[in-house]
Amino acid sequence: xxxxxxxxxxxxxxxxxxxxxxxxxxxxxxxxxxxxxxxxxxxxxxxxxxxxxxxxxxxxxxxxxxxxxxxxxxxxxxxxxxxxxxxxxxxxxxxxxxxxxxxxxxxxxxxxxxxxxxxxxxxxxxxxxxxxxxxxxxxxxxxxxxxxxxxxxxxxxxxxxxxxxxxxxxxxxxxxxxxxxxxxxxxxxxxxxxxxxxxxxxxxxxxxxxxxxxxxxxxxxxxxxxxxxxxxxxxxxxxxxxxxxxxxxxxxxxxxxxxxxxxxxxxxxxxxxxxxxxxxxxxxxxxxxxxxxxxxxxxxxxxxxxxxxxxxxxxxxxxxxxxxxxxxxxxxxxxxxxxxxxxxxxxxxxxxxxxxxxxxxxxxxxxxxxxxxxxxxxxxxxxxxxxxxxxxxxxxxxxxxxxxxxxxxxxxxxxxxxxxxxxxxxxxxxxxxxxxxxxxxxxxxxxxxxxxxxxxxxxxxxxxxxxxxxxxxxxxxxxxxxxxxxxxxxxxxxxxxxxxxxxxxxxxxxxxxxxxxxxxxxx
Amino acid sequence: xxxxxxxxxxxxxxxxxxxxxxxxxxxxxxxxxxxxxxxxxxxxxxxxxxxxxxxxxxxxxxxxxxxxxxxxxxxxxxxxxxxxxxxxxxxxxxxxxxxxxxxxxxxxxxxxxxxxxxxxxxxxxxxxxxxxxxxxxxxxxxxxxxxxxxxxxxxxxxxxxxxxxxxxxxxxxxxxxxxxxxxxxxxxxxxxxxxxxxxxxxxxxxxxxxxxxxxxxxxxxxxxxxxxxxxxxxxxxxxxxxxxxxxxxxxxxxxxxxxxxxxxxxxxxxxxxxxxxxxxxxxxxxxxxxxxxxxxxxxxxxxxxxxxxxxxxxxxxxxxxxxxxxxxxxxxxxxxxxxxxxxxxxxxxxxxxxxxxxxxxxxxxxxxxx
Numbered sequence: 001x002x003x004x005x006x007x008x009x010x011x012x013x014x015x016x017x018x019x020x021x022x023x024x025x026x027x028x029x030x031x032x033x034x035x036x037x038x039x040x041x042x043x044x045x046x047x048x049x050x051x052x053x054x055x056x057x058x059x060x061x062x063x064x065x066x067x068x069x070x071x072x073x074x075x076x077x078x079x080x081x082x083x084x085x086x087x088x089x090x091x092x093x094x095x096x097x098x099x100x101x102x103x104x105x106x107x108x109x110x111x112x113x114x115x116x117x118x119x120x121x122x123x124x125x126x127x128x129x130x131x132x133x134x135x136x137x138x139x140x141x142x143x144x145x146x147x148x149x150x151x152x153x154x155x156x157x158x159x160x161x162x163x164x165x166x167x168x169x170x171x172x173x174x175x176x177x178x179x180x181x182x183x184x185x186x187x188x189x190x191x192x193x194x195x196x197x198x199x200x201x202x203x204x205x206x207x208x209x210x211x212x213x214x215x216x217x218x219x220x221x222x223x224x225x226x227x228x229x230x231x232x233x234x235x236x237x238x239x240x241x242x243x244x245x246x247x248x249x250x251x252x253x254x255x256x257x258x259x260x261x262x263x264x265x266x267x268x269x270x271x272x273x274x275x276x277x278x279x280x281x282x283x284x285x286x287x288x289x290x291x292x293x294x295x296x297x298x299x300x301x302x303x304x305x306x307x308x309x310x311x312x313x314x315x316x317x318x319x320x321x322x323x324x325x326x327x328x329x330x331x332x333x334x335x336x337x338x339x340x341x342x343x344x345x346x347x348x349x350x351x352x353x354x355x356x357x358x359x360x361x362x363x364x365x366x367x368x369x370x371x372x373x374x375x376x377x378x379x380x381x382x383x384x385x386x387x388x389x390x391x392x393x394x395x396x397x398x399x400x401x402x403x404x405x406x407x408x409x410x411x412x413x414x415x416x417x418x419x420x421x422x423x424x425x426x427x428x429x430x431x432x433x434x435x436x437x438x439x440x441x442x443x444x445x446x447x448x449x450x451x452x453x454x455x456x457x458x459x460x461x462x463x464x465x466x467x468x469x470x471x472x473x474x475x476x477x478x479x480x481x482x483x484x485x486x487x488x489x490x491x492x493x494x495x496x497x498x499x500x501x502x503x504x505x506x507x508x509x510x511x512x513x514x515x516x517x518x519x520x521x522x523x
Numbered sequence: 524x525x526x527x528x529x530x531x532x533x534x535x536x537x538x539x540x541x542x543x544x545x546x547x548x549x550x551x552x553x554x555x556x557x558x559x560x561x562x563x564x565x566x567x568x569x570x571x572x573x574x575x576x577x578x579x580x581x582x583x584x585x586x587x588x589x590x591x592x593x594x595x596x597x598x599x600x601x602x603x604x605x606x607x608x609x610x611x612x613x614x615x616x617x618x619x620x621x622x623x624x625x626x627x628x629x630x631x632x633x634x635x636x637x638x639x640x641x642x643x644x645x646x647x648x649x650x651x652x653x654x655x656x657x658x659x660x661x662x663x664x665x666x667x668x669x670x671x672x673x674x675x676x677x678x679x680x681x682x683x684x685x686x687x688x689x690x691x692x693x694x695x696x697x698x699x700x701x702x703x704x705x706x707x708x709x710x711x712x713x714x715x716x717x718x719x720x721x722x723x724x725x726x727x728x729x730x731x732x733x734x735x736x737x738x739x740x741x742x743x744x745x746x747x748x749x750x751x752x753x754x755x756x757x758x759x760x761x762x763x764x765x766x767x768x769x770x771x772x773x774x775x776x777x778x779x780x781x782x783x784x785x786x787x788x789x790x791x792x793x794x795x796x797x798x799x800x801x802x803x804x805x806x807x808x809x810x811x812x813x814x815x816x817x818x819x820x821x822x823x824x825x826x827x828x829x830x831x832x833x834x835x836x837x838x839x840x841x842x843x844x845x846x847x848x849x850x851x852x853x854x855x856x857x858x859x860x861x862x863x864x865x866x867x868x869x870x871x872x873x874x875x876x877x878x879x880x881x882x883x884x885x886x887x888x889x890x891x892x893x
Contacts, residue, residue: 001590005563018563020585020594028594028803030585031774033857034564040584040857043772050595051802056792169770169861177860180768184862198768198861453788453802457810458771 004369009349012276014358043173059345060374104130104278107354121390130284150271160237165248283357345376352378552617625677630780632685668853676850766828774858776805
């Protein structure tokens with residue numbers, strides 16, 4: 001049994017883990033005790049991160065759609081078909097007809113290749129990198145680099161921890177673990193969240209509100225609106241760390257909160273720790289191109305890499321149905337891949353090299369530990385070949401060459417991403433404040449986790465959570481299946497009834513239902 | 524000097540003679556020994572050269588039992604069609620575990636007892652029968668998380684405790700206690716490297732043993748924990764309080780040298796041919812006990828958490844296993860994300876402030892503390 005040190009492919013923390021390899025197969029993982037992030041620990045996602053590798057439904061061969069059915073073809077034929085398809089769309093339509101959609105699970109090298117394919121090969125700006133951060137057009141630079149940007153070690157050193165948002169133990173377990181242990185040691189903590197979670201108990205103060213941004217905004221604007229209980233510990237502390245997991249709030253509120261944090265962080269001794277959702281969300285954000293056009297009526301063709309937009313929303317699914325040419329590279333036949341004209345098998349994190357940038361900005365290397373199944377190829381190898389065929393020059397054919405290109409690229413300024421029109425944030429149900437657990441939704445839809453045995457066994461149901469009194473008012477009992485209907489669609493979930501959420505708050509794992517929602521028992 | 528004259532004798536080997544000894548073993552078996560991963564952690568895994576061996580290592584987070592009960596293993600392959608054919612897979616590779624800690628030897632022997640009982644587990648036992656255990660006594664705790672003296676887990680093994688050879692570090696040399704024929708045959712591979720122990724060697728060991736108590740922490744309060752759990756003297760609120768913190772990562776079970784749980788699944792592309800494999804599992808997960816109907820007899824987090832500690836600490840299990848289910852290796856202290864590891868739980872029980880009361884679970888229940 002050999003061990004190969006690599007990086008966990010799931011959240012932005014970037015835990016160092018060893019893949020345990022026996023006779024060419026990854027049979028398990030273990031945390032690295034010496035790694036500065038994991039320090040001997042892994043969450044369930046990390047511990048089960050090898051379980052998707054040998055699933056029989058892994059994609060192994062390139063396929064193209066012939067007479068309506070996906071048919072296995074050699075790589076070379078698939079690439080020829082793909083390039084011809086894209087060229088055809090490019091000739092027949094104007095700019096913006098071809099889009100690229102990439103996940104925050106791709107390595108920096110793969111994202112760079114996608115950028116170059118977009119700008120030098122396809123001449124399109126209809127690109128979406130890491131849809132988990134969709135709509136976040138600007139993150140204050142001070143939170144990423146410099147004295148105001150907190151690192152994980154700062155949690156232990158701080159006098160006061162201010163935690164904005166709920167569910168950290170589910171969505172960011174490594175960070176939650178450090179916050180918990182710091183508070184166990186006596187560090188004061190203020191948790192501002194809609195639900196009484198793991199971190200609320202050891203905290204000195206838990207302000208239970210539906211939307212933390214409202215309290216923080218009060219704290220900044222002359223402090224008149226902020227409660228005394230919050231202000232005093234804030235004033236007493238010499239060093240403070242504000243922790244915000246991106247995607248914890250509805251988008252518009254999140255954008256407001258980031259602005260408010262900027263003025264709060266201006267105070268002496270205050271640092272901000274932003275938690276990026278996916279393994280390489282931060283890398284994707286640095287290189288990002290995000291176009292509001294993506295998904296508009298002019299879109300004719302789309303290249304999707306390790307992302308599953310079909311599960312995003314009914315509208316998105318509709319958009320994919322209408323495309324003339326859809327290409328998907330992924331590990332599994334996702335709902336999006338089922339609609340595609342070209343489906344390409346990709347290598348998993350354990351089967352490729354490259355780098356991820358973690359939530360603190362730490363650049364970490366993935367190491368290939370096992371061979372990909374069948375003819376699956378690492379994303380970078382496929383994208384480099386595609387770039388060459390689309391006429392991009394000096395692509396490089398090894399990871400080393402790609403990395404060299406990256407260091408050159410860093411000197412050229414990144415074009416500013418264009419912001420979207422703000423979407424209206426409704427207050428939810430007439431009597432319940434609706435808190436969408438957007439990160440929960442992201443993990444629920446995660447392609448790799450959907451094919452991870454133990455994770456699936458433990459997360460069979462979607463949940464909505466409400467206070468017992470509210471459940472009584474709506475005539476719902478614990479464990480019942482509930483149909484949640486909103487303007488953007490509907491979904492089924494089980495009712496979890498607990499006093500962890502305050503009265504008047506409804507937590508659902510659905511990202512897009514921001515308007516009023518109807519609840520009824522599903523029979 | 525042949526194997527039959529070595530068994531039971533105490534020998535001495537100089538530190539610099541150890542690599543040649545290990546090199547002689549490597550000709551016949553895979554030697555799993557401590558070495559430093561240049562990019563990462565100290566670890567116990569197959570040595571590619573005897574020079575890599577680093578007996579001054581601290582600890583491997585992965586217990587050596589995971590070589591005998593791997594995280595995932597194929598049990599058999601199957602082929603359908605005209606008639607079902609089952610092709611079992613046994614791992615008969617020879618392994619020499621060199622320099623493992625006393626606590627891990629106890630873990631391996633505990634698992635052996637488990638896998639021999641009722642239904643002998645041929646997969647585990649085949650690996651074990653091809654394994655030789657050379658343990659390394661700890662004169663001082665390798666890590667601050669160690670608490671083996673409280674759990675009868677070490678730091679030194681007595682004859683008959685399951686090792687083939689025990690090495691005890693002395694000044695510039697190791698005392699070599701041979702405890703089995705297999706162990707004797709290892710010494711017989713390079714007899715010129717050994718000499719008989721003198722009274723001076725033995726006196727040095729005695730002195731080391733006498734100092735051990737001061738060097739190791741003996742405050743894990745295991746016996747009090749056993750008493751509390753056995754007598755059902757842990758109030759429900761305390762279990763709730765502890766269980767609430769657990770985030771079900773599974774690390775404590777995966778890294779525990781005692782834990783034996785696994786789950787069995789099949790893997791097949793076409794339903795015609797494929798393989799049946801088992802993979803590590805753990806009792807704190809809800810899916811571990813969920814029945815096919817959807818009913819779960821241990822549905823609540825608290826019950827799942829309690830289950831783990833009940834198995835490790837209750838007298839009911841001690842009667843069957845002959846010992847508590849913990850060797851004090853301290854791995855769960857390192858890997859627990861929310862500090863509800865064995866030591867933390869025992870400390871919490873101690874705070875309940877009751878005198879230890881030994882006895883079987885059917886004994887009169889003491890009054891619950893407030």
